[in-house]
Amino acid sequence: MNKLLIDLVSEKIFLMVITKYDIYNITKENTKINYEKLTILIKDFLNSNNLKFEDINTIYVNRGPGSFAGIRNSLSFVKALYVTRKIDYYCYSFDDFKYKKDVKYEDIPHLCDKFKIKKNLINPIYLS
Numbered sequence: 001m002n003k004l005l006i007d008l009v010s011e012k013i014f015l016m017v018i019t020k021y022d023i024y025n026i027t028k029e030n031t032k033i034n035y036e037k038l039t040i041l042i043k044d045f046l047n048s049n050n051l052k053f054e055d056i057n058t059i060y061v062n063r064g065p066g067s068f069a070g071i072r073n074s075l076s077f078v079k080a081l082y083v084t085r086k087i088d089y090y091c092y093s094f095d096d097f098k099y100k101k102d103v104k105y106e107d108i109p110h111l112c113d114k115f116k117i118k119k120n121l122i123n124p125i126y127l128s
Contacts, residue, residue: 001057003109006042008035008074009066015045016105017056023106024049035073042077056087060108063091064125071124082120090117093125 005016013034016025026045028034034041046052061078064071078089090112097103097111111117 002051002055003058003060004042004046004056005060005105005108006074006078007062007105008038008070009062009064010070013038013041013070014105015042017046017049017051018106018109019051022049025105030067030070032069035069038073038077053081053085053087056081058109059087059089060112061089061091063093063123065093065095065127066125068126071126075122075124079122088119090119091122091124092117095125 001020003018005014005018007014008030011030013028013030014025016023028041043053046055059078059081061074063075075091081087082089092108092112094103096115096117100111103111
């Protein structure tokens with residue numbers, strides 16, 4: 001079961017893929033141009049690790065708090081993948097895990113289960 005984590009709410013775009021045997025990640029500059037080519041960035045990231053969208057079973061996307069543009073773009077992308085490819089997703093916030101110290105991205109799938117984060121629910125948290 002392959003999992004894709006997407007975080008566009010902070011200063012860097014962060015992508016991670018967790019496969020049965022490996023964990024891959026990449027960071028990119030958080031710019032308007034990269035938002036416009038988000039699909040290409042993710043596709044290239046997957047391809048560089050010998051994966052395709054069809055290989056992803058679940059997506060975890062950070063819903064904030066953070067950048068309005070980053071949250072909007074990442075949620076739109078994930079919702080489009082859900083509609084077109086039926087890939088389930090979880091929208092998490094690091095605030096959801098405030099009772100857990102030193103949360104790492106690779107912990108997110110397990111923590112979403114542990115803290116009963118609802119699947120396919122979008123509830124963004126924007127910074128004012």
